[in-house]
Amino acid sequence: xxxxxxxxxxxxxxxxxxxxxxxxxxxxxxxxxxxxxxxxxxxxxxxxxxxxxxxxxxxxxxxxxxxxxxxxxxxxxxxxxxxxxxxxxxxxxxxxxxxxxxxxxxxxxxxxxxxxxxxxxxxxxxxxxxxxxxxxxxxxxxxxxxxxxxxxxxxxxxxxxxxxxxxxxxxxxxxxxxxxxxxxxxxxxxxxxxxxxxxxxxxxxxxx
Amino acid sequence: xxxxxxxxxxxxxxxxxxxxxxxxxxxxxxxxxxxxxxxxxxxxxxxxxxxxxxxxxxxxxxxxxxxxxxxxxxxxxxxxxxxxxxxxxxxxxxxxxxxxxxxxxxxxxxxxxxxxxxxxxxxxxxxxxxxxxxxxxxxxxxxxxxxxxxxxxxxxxxxxxxxxxxxxxxxxxxxxxxxxxxxxxxxxxxxxxxxxxxxxxxxxxxxx
Numbered sequence: 001x002x003x004x005x006x007x008x009x010x011x012x013x014x015x016x017x018x019x020x021x022x023x024x025x026x027x028x029x030x031x032x033x034x035x036x037x038x039x040x041x042x043x044x045x046x047x048x049x050x051x052x053x054x055x056x057x058x059x060x061x062x063x064x065x066x067x068x069x070x071x072x073x074x075x076x077x078x079x080x081x082x083x084x085x086x087x088x089x090x091x092x093x094x095x096x097x098x099x100x101x102x103x104x105x106x107x108x109x110x111x112x113x114x115x116x117x118x119x120x121x122x123x124x125x126x127x128x129x130x131x132x133x134x135x136x137x138x139x140x141x142x143x144x145x146x147x148x149x150x151x152x153x154x155x156x157x158x159x160x161x162x163x164x165x166x167x168x169x170x171x172x173x174x175x176x177x178x179x180x181x182x183x184x185x186x187x188x189x190x191x192x193x194x195x196x197x198x199x200x201x202x203x204x205x206x207x208x
Numbered sequence: 209x210x211x212x213x214x215x216x217x218x219x220x221x222x223x224x225x226x227x228x229x230x231x232x233x234x235x236x237x238x239x240x241x242x243x244x245x246x247x248x249x250x251x252x253x254x255x256x257x258x259x260x261x262x263x264x265x266x267x268x269x270x271x272x273x274x275x276x277x278x279x280x281x282x283x284x285x286x287x288x289x290x291x292x293x294x295x296x297x298x299x300x301x302x303x304x305x306x307x308x309x310x311x312x313x314x315x316x317x318x319x320x321x322x323x324x325x326x327x328x329x330x331x332x333x334x335x336x337x338x339x340x341x342x343x344x345x346x347x348x349x350x351x352x353x354x355x356x357x358x359x360x361x362x363x364x365x366x367x368x369x370x371x372x373x374x375x376x377x378x379x380x381x382x383x384x385x386x387x388x389x390x391x392x393x394x395x396x397x398x399x400x401x402x403x404x405x406x407x408x409x410x411x412x413x414x415x416x
Binding site for chain 2: 026028050082
């Protein structure tokens, strides 16, 4: 797949290369990891930030590309790069979606046919929040309620969180000023799905 | 002083350059910061590791030089470089000493004449531990007692810690196998002095 996409080299080391001795040095990003997925996955972003720092340093990367679907991951990595003065540029790529709107993810393969059918409600909910926002709605609680309403149509969907947060700090906001991030994590059987969109009068990188 | 020593460029930014926004990303080094000075200076090595990572990345350093006097700092920085795969080499420089043995430090200027006179007992104590080790003594508690005995000659000296630790893990050891680090922190009035030496049958970088 990478070759077809034009890649010359793949660097995909296993753990014995990346962690030859017990890892003692860790990169933690405060505040930005407290909310959203961070609430449900303690320690997750410490591992992500640390392994990305290692990759950047080993490869000597000039640019690194991350998908908008993992919005909190992108925010954490961007902040790490800024705060540790890492000499590379982070580029956020639009979320790539299936024809019905479901954000592409390696996890989608674990969904049963019925789960897959209901998974479309995530992007439907986000699209509805975008429609309401564009129509002038700025009250986060109303947007969240509208998203939860749509998710509730999927009997197999168990929302973990549905939130409207500041795009930089990732802290909850009640009234949207200029822009915000609408983000959700939903359990569908054993599979945990996430999706998000930027609420901004300019067009965001969420491809909704 | 730097120019006299042959420096072409000095990079000495102030806080507004290094921390233009609140620092959220931190490098922590586990275990190695639990013992010695880490016990008495919580958070200190997190700041040291983070600012060094920033410096290395901003400057694009190929090599960085640290003094052996700050043995725990060197160990922490070395581990950070290894674990985060930072593309530079850390070089440990021998402790530079005054003629009577006192390790040079910007803090020495704060010592009164009598404090300065007694401060020599730090290096005397380390030299005694080295003498006993070279003569065959491998029991850490005996070496520590000998060092404390010498420090006790200085009425103005208040030892914070006197320890024998593994040179890599910085964990206390009871019996020295091949080598160890003898390290101490001593309060002398308002001034906190540290010093250390490597106990190794090969010659160490402590200039004692």
